[in-house]
Amino acid sequence: MDRRLSALIIAAVALSALAVVAMPASSQRDEEEPLPERGTIIEIDSPERSLYKIAVPNLRGSSLGGPGAEVLRNDFRLVSLFQVLDSRSFVANLEQEGLGINPPSWSAVGAQGVIKGEIEQNGNDIVVQMRLFELSSGSSATLSETYRGNRGELRGFMHDFANKVLLRLTGKAGAFNSRITFGRRVGPGRKDVYVASWDGDRVGRVSSGEGVSMLPSFGPGGVWFSRLTETGMFITHSNARNRRIIDGDGLNMGPTICNGKVYFTSTRDGNSEIYAADLDGSNARRITRHPAIDVSPSCGPGGRLAFVSTRHGSPQVFVMNGNGSGVRRVTFRGSHNQTPSWCMNGDAPLLAFTGRSGGMDVFTVNIATQQYRRITQAQGTNKDPAFSPDCRMIAFYSSRGGIFVSNPEGANQNRVIAGHAETLRWR
Amino acid sequence: MGMSGGGGGKRGRTPMGEINVTPLVDVMLVLLIIFMVAAPMMSTGVEVDLPQTRAPRMEMDEEKLILSIDIDQKVYLGETEVPADRLEEALLNNARIQQDDEIYVRADANVPYGFVLRVFTIIRQAGVEKLGLVTDPAGGAARVPGEAPPE
Structure with a gap:
């Protein structure tokens, strides 16, 4: 019985096989059917x-x-x-x-x-x-x-x-000769600032290797970063040999450099506000005035700044001009958005940021159209993104084990630098 | 399909009434679609004495990927010889074979069947689903001087 059944199956297979064999030989190549005209057709395999x-x-x-x-x-x-x-x-x-x-x-x-x-x-x-x-x-x-x-x-x-x-x-050059700088927790109560080629080559320490150094950024003189002292924080850079470039009461941290100025967060007036100073640290001037917390300034195209403020209740990303005018909220989804970083060389005004919703994930937003894109999806903790200088890639830290880069759609995620990292900047 | 019930049906169990399609699907998935085409003019520089058959003429397209096997069992991709010791890895990793899922094979009539089959196996592993066997149209232009004229 069994044998007869299998004979039947074989016959059926042979028949259908014959059918397919016959087709390609007789069919014409230009027989492609026109696509039916109804709505959008998504070609899922076209990106590849x-x-x-x-x-x-x-x-x-x-x-x-x-x-x-x-x-x-x-x-x-x-x-x-x-x-x-x-x-x-x-x-x-x-x-x-x-x-x-x-x-x-x-x-x-x-x-x-x-x-x-x-x-x-x-x-x-x-x-x-x-x-x-x-x-x-x-x-x-x-x-x-x-x-x-x-x-x-x-x-x-x-x-x-x-x-x-x-x-x-x-028609647009690559940015493969670029570097990533980041903070790294190296032990209990110890953080250092590192810099590496974006592809993970030559990971080198920038800070002195003692105490806490964090929140780096690229600028004239190399990598700027903040150092913790017993009474607060000051800002220095890699060529300054721990000299205090921006100092003052309380915390002075998170430098970002554009418009020939250093923008940073300071608590010198009691509340966390954003300040601008000359590159030698002089002429520090407050540019945000709000009783809420204002932190994490980040230089963008045209000298605009993105920053994080709690002035609407929860931490959200805002943008403003270099002199503090024109403050405008740009993230409206989620209840906790932080660490903004601009695409400096794109067609659209794109910001990458960390969104907290349960865990942490990386998102981008086009601040003109309010289109959001999710870069990571609950693959552990993913945070502190930075666009590559040509905006073709996004780097971020992932608890999957280091700094990952992906394309701006979140595809093709690959680890480039192993180990802990935070607050990335890419230039 | 009562015939497959046999003795099993006596204790309340009804015989299975459907064909189990899984093995059938399995068979279909490994099927290689093979078709024969006659190529009147081929522009590849590789000299191959094609078998003569009656087969539909192929619309020859320069863009098609052609694999030739000559009388000395040398394999060519287009016009470029693939070294024998690297044959398997070269074909298995070929991005074009993987993407086109169609390839035309011109094997010399005197190459051993076993060798041709070995190449087929590699091609299939590389992801090709349609395999065109290129032949010389019977009664076509004589290629080798002195060859017996086709009937």
Whole structure:
């Protein structure tokens, strides 16, 4: 009985198989049905499909070629605009091609772009030739750069070339030669300020390694940050050797630099308010006047400031002009929003911030249209976001184990720096 | 489907009345759709003596991914030879094969069936669902001088 049943199933399968086999051979290619005209059609697979397929074989001529190419591949993967092709699939004869390409060998593996490079190494000195080929333009390079320097600069050269590739392909340069600074709890009652390449290379301590240093920001002189003393907090920067640049009664903390001024939070007048001072710390002037708490100023495009205030009850993000005028609330969802950070170079006025709703998660808001986007979704605690300088990525700390970057939609989340971190700034 | 009831139906248990479709679906999912096409003119530089059959002529499209196997069992993607020792990893990781889900194979008539099948297996693992077997249209233009004319 059983056998007869399975024979039946096999027959059924064979029949349906025949049906599908017959179809492709007889059907015409241009038989695609027009899409039905009703409402919006969401192509759920289109974001993936539109990724630019790029092949980055190891640079030739030196053992540095592998690590160098990996810097490029990592940039391209993290920026969420590319599909970096698996080098195991490559069929091109790399020896023969040298710094050029034979286009059919690369279109056969699906590449739309190919990057070739060659390193001439002489002791510590390197000369790096880089080429971008777009298969749509045939076998001539569409971008060509030569870098000279020492081997320690190779990563920087690679980031720079990746920036130029983005400029060439999208019209807007990348920001891969950028750094992230952050605070880190290093022990009980101990915090230090760190800076690292955005991709996690060379994580280095900026502060002195004792006491509490926190709330960093980039500015002239390097990384500015706040240091705790027995009676309050003062503001200094990495080149000031613990000199007090902005000091005064109470807490002076959270610097952000723009308009040729340092904006910071201070309690010198009794309440937490935002102040502006010259870069040498002189001429400190109060720019918020409200009995509620005003903290966390953050410089934005055009010298505008975002900050957090409780003047409407719960902590919310507000923006104002550099002189304190034009105060306006910009977050209206959730009951606790903090740590705002601007997109400095985008088409839309975007702010990233931490929202507290049960746990903490990262959100963005377009302050012109009030469109919100949730970047993280209850994957542990996620907080303290910062946009990359080109706004193509958002970094944030996650309790998943370090600093993560994602694209501005929250996709492609990858950890770039391990360990605890808080209050990120990216420049 | 009473016939499958057998002895099981006596103690109140009714025989299962439906086909269990799971194995059927499984079979369908691993199916590779294979179709034959005759290619009148191929512009790849790889010389292959195609088997002669009657098959519908293919609208040849330069954009199609073509895999050729020549008489020496060398495999070519487009015009580029894939080294034999890297054949498997090169095809399995090929982004274009994974995305196109369609590939045309031009295998020389004298390549062992076993070898062709080995390549098919890799292609299928790489995610291809439609496999076009390219043949020489019977009675078409003679390719090899001195070859016996097709009937």
